Amino acid sequence: MKKVAICQLDGRIAPLYDTTPEFAVFSIDNHGRISERWTVNVSGLTSAEQTAMLVRLGVEFVICGGAKQECQCHLREHNIRFVDNVIGNVEDVIARYLEGTLRSGEVIN
Amino acid sequence: MVFIKDCDQILDSVAVGVFSVDRELTIQFFNAHAEAITGFSKQEALGRKCYEIFRTERCLRKCSLRKAIETKSRIVKLRNVILNKENLEIPVDITVSVLLDRDGNVIGGVESFLDDSVRVSLEKEIRGSLCFQDVVGRDDRIRKVFDVLGTVAPTDSHVLLQGETGTGKDLVARAIHNASRRRKGPFIKVNCAALPAQLLESELFGYRKGAFTDARTNKPGRFQLAEGGTIYLDEVGEMPRDLQAKLLQVLDEKEFYPLGSTHPVNVDVRVIASTNRRLRKMTADRGFREDLYYRLSVVEIEIPPLRERPSDIPLLIGHFLAEHARLRGEARHEVTREFMKTLLNHDYPGNVRELKNIIEHAVILAGTRKLDVQFLPAYLLNPAGSEAMAGGSGGVAGEARERTALKTALQSHGWNRTEAARALRINRTTLWRRMKKHSLLPGEPT
Structure with a gap:
């Protein structure tokens, strides 16, 4: 089981990691299928607090839009891998992730 | 929209970033x-929400653009920072x-x-080179002090600040503390000249109940109060x-x-x-x-007296x-050429503190008027007074002038040290020290 979090704003990837209002969190089973999904509200949290929350949730992978150097450091410090600068809607993006074809800087829909 | 498409070629040729959005952004x-500027291509940007590309x-x-659309208005010259496609923060000036x-x-x-990067980096450079925390200066000697402070502050080394009265040693000490890893700890100041020996010892190191007649309870000293911080x-x-x-x-054993x-x-x-x-x-x-x-x-840091860095006088006047x-929420006073000239020609025996007091004096008297010489303290317009207090470095004649100035000030204020110090524009401790030097303490033959 693996957990992936996506910065989400109105069903699309939120433009900045540190101002994202919420994360869409996906549990992915060993067959690469989504077994569970839920939303975590992180409004008002700092980037460090957001990252700490992801650690507590057991998230191993993050998909986001822009991520400042400071935010990237927080993620790396906690061994959370990430794909950044992604634009598009969350459903399409998670589908690309599951296919294994998602790359940093991609604009999807 | 048709109009804008017709203008594509023109807008592509201007050295300003431009994008337009519909009502849904x-x-x-x-x-x-x-x-x-953004690092995103036209193909990537068109059809996206503006906040996905112009990320702030x-x-x-x-959102200023949303506000302009909702209020049918124009908002000019806003400073903002965007995150470009390389995840670099770019300061921008937007309309x-x-x-x-x-x-x-x-x-x-x-x-x-x-793209405002050049201006912002220049502003940072200017700000950074003209001050260290609250200490201000552009003279080479003071900038060297800033360099040393920047290096020394984060360490735990003891520091000795040398400089005349009023040069800003207190500010420098505070700045070192604020820039150190101990900044969240206490900063405790003790004036070793202001207390008699016995009292100074109990102030610094504290005492236990019964240590002397009036010691009814344990009292922690300033060293204990400064635990984890700076004394x-x-x-x-x-x-x-x-x-x-x-x-x-204490320095050797970290105990007392x-x-x-x-x-x-x-x-x-x-x-x-x-000292x-x-x-x-x-x-x-x-x-x-x-x-x-x-x-x-x-680490020994020598803070130069103001008379040896006259190029800092206009900067300090502007700063004060x-x-x-800012403190009064008023517009900044302007100064006349004569006012500035008089201040530039003074030798500041009381250093930066004296200049600060002069500005405060002038600002209070001037009200909302431009600062002119008439608002300066009288002793500045009558150089004999200030020359007398420049003593200590003026040889035998200078010493005699200083003694006379001290005695005159003390006598004319009924030997009230606070009043005399204010009249001489020096602090009470300095006055006391100079009185001691010239045998002018109460009970001594004058």
Whole structure:
């Protein structure tokens, strides 16, 4: 089981990691299928607090839009891998992730 | 929109980023310079929400473009920071405006923006080179001090600040503390010249109940109060020799014995000491312990007097005027050429503190008027007064003038030291020290 979090704003990837209002969190089973999904509200949290929350949730992978150097450091410090600068809607993006074809800087829909 | 498409070529040729959006904030136009600044291509940007491409922290809370569209207005010259496609923060200067059709209906908005990186980095460089925390100066000597402070502050080394009265040793000590890893700990100042020897010892090291007649409870000393932080020993050259030994023990062993105690107290304190005397010379005269001098002066910083850095006078005047305006919420006072000239020609025996007092004096008297010479303290317009207080470095004649000025001021204020110090524009401690030097203390023959 693996957990992936996506910065989400109105069903699309939120433009900045540190101002994202919420994360869409996906549990992915060993067959690469989504077994569970839920939303975590992180409004008002700092980037460090957001990252700490992801650690507590057991998230191993993050998909986001822009991520400042400071935010990237927080993620790396906690061994959370990430794909950044992604634009598009969350459903399409998670589908690309599951296919294994998602790359940093991609604009999807 | 048709009009804007017709203008694509023109807008692509201007050195300003421009994009337009419809009423739903979807990007409809994106020029070449916008591509260069954001790092996103036109193909990537068109059809996206503007906040997905022009990424700022204000987007979700205080979007200027949305506001311009909703209020049918134009907002000019806003400073903002975007995160480009390389995840680098780029400062920008933006102007936003609503777009209307021929009938005056809102069809969207347009945003133009300039890369402000050069200006912002220049501003940072200027700010950084002209000040260290609250200490201000552009003279080479003071900038060298800033360099040393920047290096020394984050370490735990003890620091000795040397400089005349009023040069800003207190500010420097505070700045070192604020820039150190101890900044969240206490900053405790002790003026070693202001307390009699016995009292100074109990103030610094505290005492145990019963240590002396009035010691009814345990009292922690300033060293204990400074635990985890910094203790600032002002005028350390005035510390009695027997206390110097006790201070040496704290520096060496990081422990001391409070008065009346047989158990040592351990402390983790950084010591910053300051003096307006030549401590090295005092060690030769046995007025100051040589071993203590070397322990305190791990880093020795000499703060130059204001008369040796006259190029800082206009900068400091501007700084004090701005500070005054900020505190009072008023517009900054302007100064006349004569006012500035008079201040530039003064030699400031009281250094930066004296200049600050002069500005405060002038600002209060001037009200909302421009600062002119008539608002300066009288002694500046009658140079004899200030020359007299410039003493200490003026040879026998200078010493005599200083003694006369002190005596006159004390007599004319009924030997009230506070009043006399104010009239002479020096602080009470300096007055007391100079009175001592000239045998003008009460009870001494004058």
